[in-house]
Each structure stands twice: as C-alpha cells, then as structure tokens.
Amino acid sequence: MKIEQIYTGCLAQGAYYIESNGEVAIIDPLRETQQYIDKATNENAKIKYIFETHFHADFVSGHLDLAKKTGATIIFGPGAKTDYEAYIAKDNEVFNLGNITIKVLHTPGHTLESSTFLLIDKNGKDHAIFSGDTLFLGDVGRPDLAIKSDLTKEDLAGMLYDSLRNKIMPLADDVIVYPAHGAGSACGKNLSKETVGVLGEQKATNYALRADMTKEEFIKEVLDGILPPPQYFAKNAMMNKSGYTNFDTVLEKGDVALTPGEFESIANHEGALVLDVRTEQEFVKAHIPNSIFIGIHGGFAPWVGALITDLQQPILLVVPEGREQETVTRLSRVGYDNTLGYLKGGIEAWKNAGKDIESIESISAEELADRFKKFSIEILDVRKDGEYKSEHLEGDNVHHFALDYINDNMKNINPKKTYHLYCAGGYRSVIAASILKARGFDVIDIAGGFAALKKTNLPKTNYVCPTTL
Structure with a gap:
C-alpha cells in the first residue's frame, strides 16, 4: 500500500494518491491531471477510482478530465447531484482497491454531500481518514457555504457537530488524518500549518472535538469570526457540479506567445484584462497602462479568485519567461479558463515597440x-x-x-x-x-x-x- 499527499501551497490543498496491488484511487485531484496518470504509469498501476470528498468551492477539481483519460469512476458521497456521470455512494459503502478497502462515511455539515473516506488496510484495521473539509488539523470546515432557503448555517453547523461525534470521534486515536487543506485556506479559520496528523492529537487539541462540548457551544464557536467567503467560491462549486472546459484546451488557448502589436490588438478588441504576474518591485517600476498586478510568487490563485469577479473575463498575461504554462494552469485551478495569450519578450518587448508604460x-x-x-x-x-x-x-x-x-x-x-x-x-x-x-x-x-x-x-x-x- 502506498499513500502520497500531493500538496499545493498556493491553494493550501492536499490531493491524495493511494495505490494497492496495481490499483489506484485519487482523492480530490487538481485540474492538471497528467501528474496522477504519470505516477500510476510509473507504478505499473491503473487508476480505478476518483473520490471527491465534496463539491469544492475553493478550486476546480480535475475529476472530469481524469475520468475521461483513464476510465476511472468518479465517486461522491450521498446526496450529490451532478450534470455528468458519477457514482453516488451510500453511507458506509465499501470499495475494494487492491488489498485494501475504502469506506464512505457520510459527514454532512461543511456541505450536504461531504464525506470522509476511511482507508482500511489488508488486515482489516482502520488506517487513515481522508477527511476533506469535514476535519482539518486544528479546525473544521466552515458550515456557511451550502446555505439554502430552508437551511441555515446554524443547521449545517449542527449537522457537522453530529458528523464529527458520530462518524469521526469514535475512530481509534492512531488513525491518520489526511485533510483537504492546511493553513492559508479560506475553508476554515484556524488551520494548522501541518498537513498530516493523527486523530488522537486532534481529539486532545482541536477545539471542535472537545468531548464535553454541547451542540449549542459548537455552533457558536464554529461560526464565530467566519468572514464572508470569497466571491469565486460559489462559482467554482457550480463548475465542479456541472462540468467545465477540458484543461488541455484551456492550456492550448492560453499558452500563446503574442507580439506587442497582437497583444494590444486583442486587449482592445476582446476587452481583455492585462494581468501582470511579475514581482511587485518590477510592476511598480514599469507596467502596461491599466494592467493589474497579482504576483505569481504570492497567494496568486486565491487573490485572482477574490478580485476578478467574472470567471469568463478574457485575460492577457505579462509573465516572467518560462512561467507561462504555470500561470495559465494556476488560473484554471480557480476557474479562469479564458486566458488568450502572453506578451512575448515581456515588458522590455513592449518598451522596444514604443508602447506606453506607466509606473507607481x-x-x-x-x-x-x-x-x-x-x-x-x-x-x-x-x-x-x-x-x-x-x-x-x-x-x-x-x-x-x-x-x-x-x-x-x-x-x-x-x-x-x-x-x-x-x-x-x-x-x-x-x-x-x-x-x-x-x-x-x-x-x-x-x-x-x-x-x-x-x-x-x-x-x-x-x-x-x-x-x-
């Protein structure tokens, strides 16, 4: 059995690669899926299942592309409704993977379909949980993202309380906890910088797992201090439910080198936003008029999601040489699929073409x-x-x-x-x-x-x- 956490710092997100006896399960994959296919190929293994802990709001998952490329089955927890083919599991349903099994524990609260996946080893011992946004290290998932007309955040918080106490806390203290996010994610308040822990430690230190906590106390504490979610969260969740453009198509359209003349023409005719992802020092010194700075070296994708309100906004890039594909990829992770190209030669080419520049x-x-x-x-x-x-x-x-x-x-x-x-x-x-x-x-x-x-x-x-x- 092999378990590998594939952690992406910009999103503070953990995807998981699980392999046993030639069969692979991927949990919560990112948009760019080739990395998982390559891992399986190197292990001479086949991807059998793609488990989604819930409809993610903070990033666009790669489940659809990965299923199309590998034939793997997409699995969601009870109550999930999708516009594409997926298997909706029952609570406590078990899936065989090589010599191990993965059991679905329905743990609503963060969202209604949220589920935790319990890995049981070949000896029948509970080994680990992949807890999604139900349980983080140091915190739990925010219960205000799936509010409906007949369901409040207090209702969801109450569900989360029950899920934690009925499904998670009865498990043994030595069960490993693999959460979907770590510190920096907007999906919780007090996430640890650690990305792997054990359940016993969480029972002892996580405020939300206090043994003597009443449901009323839990609801009050888990909702206290929650800031409004970034504007892109609901839009990303909808893409994960309904589908999206193939990532390879997005990359092909966005990874196009443009001359200054072509760049300016597209900006004018397409109403494109010029997004400059260099360092702040470089941007301050010289930039294209009316361009927006969000540096690739910082919390790039979440800031794009928070500040650019239209996911369909045409985008042109000013980007450091060699980071063109990376930038298009990181935009697509949060649903910005309409990148139209980048300025070949960067700001120096723009200057040499006699184009206007500005500074701050x-x-x-x-x-x-x-x-x-x-x-x-x-x-x-x-x-x-x-x-x-x-x-x-x-x-x-x-x-x-x-x-x-x-x-x-x-x-x-x-x-x-x-x-x-x-x-x-x-x-x-x-x-x-x-x-x-x-x-x-x-x-x-x-x-x-x-x-x-x-x-x-x-x-x-x-x-x-x-x-x-």
Missing part, C-alpha cells in the same frame, strides 16, 4: 513618516481584519481598506484624493494600488509595508474602534 510612486517607510508629520495625508491599510486589529498606524486619516473587499468598498474612497497604501510586506498593497490606479485613483505605495513602518516612530495602536471603509 513607491516610497520608503521613513519617507511616509516624514510626510505624516508635515502634511495631512490619506493612508489605506489593505491588510485583513485580524491584522489591522492586532496593530496599525494611528491617525484620523488612517483607514482600514481590506484588499479582500476592495470591489465592494470602492464607493467609499474619493477619486480626488491621493492615497498612500501599505500591507504587511508590500505584495498586497501593490495589488490594491494597481486596481485603484487602473480606475483613475492617484496612489502611492509604501515599500516594505507595515513591517518597515513598525521600525519608524509613527504612532501605532492596538485595536480601537476602527475607521473602516
């Missing part, structure tokens, strides 16, 4: 401190709510303007004013600056972010009732 003023923390003392300047803190509450600059003109909700809050800022932007280290503030600049705002970025500002003598404060935009 970037100043040091020390320069901001000097301006802060001499002038009345407007400052936007674009970090998350928890970061802002922990510590931020103090002043009447310091406003919390979280990047996550920038599209909702644009009406609250004045296009006649100049805004100085900072985040924690500089990545998110340049994203925000690029969006504001493309919409006609005058912006100045603070290099180094709050980490650099903390070293100045600017007034800082812990949580006070904030001026939130």
